[in-house]
Amino acid sequence: MKRFRVVLLLALVAALGLSALAQAQVTLSYRFWDINQAPAMEAIARAFEEKNPGVKVEIEVIPWGQYWTNLETAATGRNLPDIFWLNAPNFELYAGNGMLLPIDDRLAKSDLISIDDYPAALAAIYNHRGKQYGIPKDMDTIGLWYNTELFDAAGIAYPDENWTWDDLVAAAKALTDEANQVWGIAAELNLQSGFGNTVHQAGGYIINEDRTKTGIAEPEGIAGLKFWTDLIHVHKVSPSMAQMTDTEPVSLFESGRVAMYFTGSWNAIRFANNEYTKDRVDVAVLPKGKERAVIIHGLSNVIAANTKHPEEAWKFVEFLGSREAMEIQAKTGTVIPAYMALQDSWVTSIPQFNLKAFMDQLDYAVPYPASVRAGHWQQLLVDCLIPAWSGEISIEDAARDAEAQIQEVLASEKR
Amino acid sequence: MSGLPMRGGPPKPFVDQEVRGKGVDDVSGINKKKLQDWFWAYLMIFPTLAGTIIFSIWPLLQSFYLSFTEWGAFGFYEWGGTVNFERMLGDSVLWQSLRNTLVFTVGSVPFGIALSIIVAVLLNTKIRGMSTYRTLYFLPVVTMPVAVAMVWRWLYNADFGLINHILRSVGITGPRWLTDPKYAMLSLIVVSVWSSIGYNMVIFLSGLQGISKQYYESADIDGANAFVKFFRITLPLLTPTIFFVTVTSLISSFQVFELIFTMIGINSPVIRHTQSIVFYFYRQAFVNMDKGYAAAISLVLFVVILGVTIVQFRLQKRWVHYE
CATH class of the missing domain: 1.20.5 (Single alpha-helices involved in coiled-coils or other helix-helix interfaces)
Structure with missing residues (x-):
């Protein structure tokens, strides 16, 4: 019995000692959705641990399909990971409900990173009511992709940085060959890669900075939308809404049925790996409307407001935004690093494409339009625009419907 | 006693x-x-029992409660009284989705049942390769719904699909099956009937096996032909099975979701003409993040299904014959 007691005592001491040791070690959880980027994130975490003894980073990959439900559940249970990824449509939902830790003070004192290391419009996405919550991780912009073979066959010069909307319409008309079911352009109904850009190019806006008003039904907003519906119904140079629902525009572009297509830098890899497009397409900056504009988007690393280790969590986010971590990320080539000084490496990664076009537009890039309930009004906006894209109602009526419904959502955000 | x-x-x-x-x-x-x-x-x-209470009954009670709340993000909500139900009255999209659901149900359930009975009766005879046929008809049931939807989407594709390709070869320009409001619902019903035949057929087969051979033998002696035997013996004695299949088919057809989600999609020009009430519920709960209103919608669906099922049980005395 006595011996048993001694053993018990020893075990107790050992347990206490171990737990004391564990307390000295801080463990941070880092959650994101992209398994393709896990090796890079793992490498960054290891590099961080080496520099910060006593801090451990645990990586949790939740697939995209479950990520937002998972995160919402975690936030509802006040059980968010210390650090995680957010995108623009979801950011303000979390920031606006007090789920995120503001980082302004720590960022101001940092000697590792500065907000000027990232494109201003990208950093602005993660600023909510004057407070910065996230450090950008990667970025994308939109370009005018075109099929060189179809351009050559029609004998038209390729798009360049001097192109305007009129040039695009003229080229689309020349490229359209109804008999062979080839269209000049795909007028896809898409906020980020489509009408969001042209509304800004027409001098308008989707959502104002205060998140109190939408500009979709103002003359400039309507002009930006009409650009697309005219391509379908007036100039007849695009497949119909029904056709583009049956077969995705990107597939039409990849099979040579569509000569021009607005889409993001994220598709560069896809087009480079596609047998047909890899040496038949190229990309240029978006054509100029009344002015120049392109929507910029990118992910951000954010910290949970109720993290137990705000200091260590910031250190990791700071490191994730630093040149060293961004270099590790850039090497994998899956995304464009948000760190501006490193973007050249991505530009040269696919030599046959003019990827520089995506970077040339940074000077006039505008943030991806969002607000607290962005997911809600973005769907309403698309719902309202569908009948106009199908030609059932005028674009003016559709825009006014959308305006009324979006205003209602924006009003509900203030409550 | x-x-x-x-x-x-x-x-x-x-x-x-x-x-x-x-x-x-x-x-x-x-x-x-x-x-x-x-x-x-x-x-x-x-x-x-614990599983049922935790994962079915408790959420059921919760969603009943939630339907009287106004939902904010991350579990913040406040009591809203009947505000969600008042909103429903003016929500024309909701009523259209309810109407779509009814059209879908009326279009798919009777045809699905009739075809399953015919297939079951045909496969209840002793023919060569019968088990192969049974397997073929049952295949859609064990195939992933998303895979089924993908194949059908390809078949239905207006420009490159097989159906229109065949129609074109005989000189007909096929319609846009999934993006023309006139045809989209029909296309969905066809897939629904096709994928429900296998499961219903198995139930009907077991019902057919339960019918005593004696009836057919005495009918043979009386000189009845195959049609008379089918309508006078098979069908009446199959009514308990038909009743069961009708009840379950109606319930699952009122809850149709993934077919619309995978074949039509939220951004399709015909989504208003095809979205079911459960799809509209999904949109409110997980796109608009308005779980209070979504819970109220699910409550309405619950009442509708309950009502229809009660009516069916009331009516069964009139047409269901138990041996």
Whole structure:
């Protein structure tokens, strides 16, 4: 019995000692959705641990399909990971409900990173009511992709940085060959890669900075939308809404049925790996409307407001935004690093494409339009625009419907 | 009840007394034993019962409560009274989705059942390769719904799809099956009927196996032909199975979701003409993040399904023959 007691005592001491040791070690959880980027994130975490003894980073990959439900559940249970990824449509939902830790003070004192290391419009996405919550991780912009073979066959010069909307319409008309079911352009109904850009190019806006008003039904907003519906119904140079629902525009572009297509830098890899497009397409900056504009988007690393280790969590986010971590990320080539000084490496990664076009537009890039309930009004906006894209109602009526419904959502955000 | 007439005396009080006397003894005896039985019985069903309570009954009560709340993000909500139900009255999209659901149900359930019965009767005969046919018809049931939807989307594709390709070869320009409001619902119903045949067929086969051969033998003696036998014997005796399949088919057809989600999609020009009430519920709960309103919608669906099912059980006396 006595011996048993001694053993018990020893075990107790050992347990206490171990737990004391564990307390000295801080463990941070880092959650994101992209398994393709896990090796890079793992490498960054290891590099961080080496520099910060006593801090451990645990990586949790939740697939995209479950990520937002998972995160919402975690936030509802006040059980968010210390650090995680957010995108623009979801950011303000979390920031606006007090789920995120503001980082302004720590960022101001940092000697590792500065907000000027990232494109201003990208950093602005993660600023909510004057407070910065996230450090950008990667970025994308939109370009005018075109099929060189179809351009050559029609004998038209390729798009360049001097192109305007009129040039695009003229080229689309020349490229359209109804008999062979080839269209000049795909007028896809898409906020980020489509009408969001042209509304800004027409001098308008989707959502104002205060998140109190939408500009979709103002003359400039309507002009930006009409650009697309005219391509379908007036100039007849695009497949119909029904056709583009049956077969995705990107597939039409990849099979040579569509000569021009607005889409993001994220598709560069896809087009480079596609047998047909890899040496038949190229990309240029978006054509100029009344002015120049392109929507910029990118992910951000954010910290949970109720993290137990705000200091260590910031250190990791700071490191994730630093040149060293961004270099590790850039090497994998899956995304464009948000760190501006490193973007050249991505530009040269696919030599046959003019990827520089995506970077040339940074000077006039505008943030991806969002607000607290962005997911809600973005769907309403698309719902309202569908009948106009199908030609059932005028674009003016559709825009006014959308305006009324979006205003209602924006009003509900203030409550 | 041992109500045996006893000779030579009034049996009733005696029996009553005995029963009562025995009963008292037995009640305490049985109770103890019964309690023990109950204990073990409940212990055995506890895992399932707990699962049902935690994952079905509790959420059911919760969503009932939630339908009276106004939902904010991350679990913040406030009591809203009947605000969600008032909003429903003016929500024309909701009523259209309810109407779409009814059209879908009326279009798919009767055809699905009729075709399954025909297939089951045909496969109930002794023909060569019967099990192969049964397997073929059952295949859609064990195939992933998303895979089924992908294949059908390809078949239906207006420009490159197989259906229109065949129509074109005989000189017909096929319609845009999934993006023309006139055809989209029909296309969905076809897929729904096709994928429900296999499961219903198996149920009907087992129902057919339960019909005694004697009826057919005596009908043969009376010189009845195959049609008479089908309508006078098979169909009436199959009614209990038909009733079961009708109830389950109606419920699952009222809850149709993934077919619309995978084949039409939220951004399709025909989504308004095809979205079901559960799809609209999904949109409110997970796109608009308005879980209070979504819960109210699910409550309405619950009441509709409950009502339809009660009516069916009431009506079954009129047409269901139990042997």
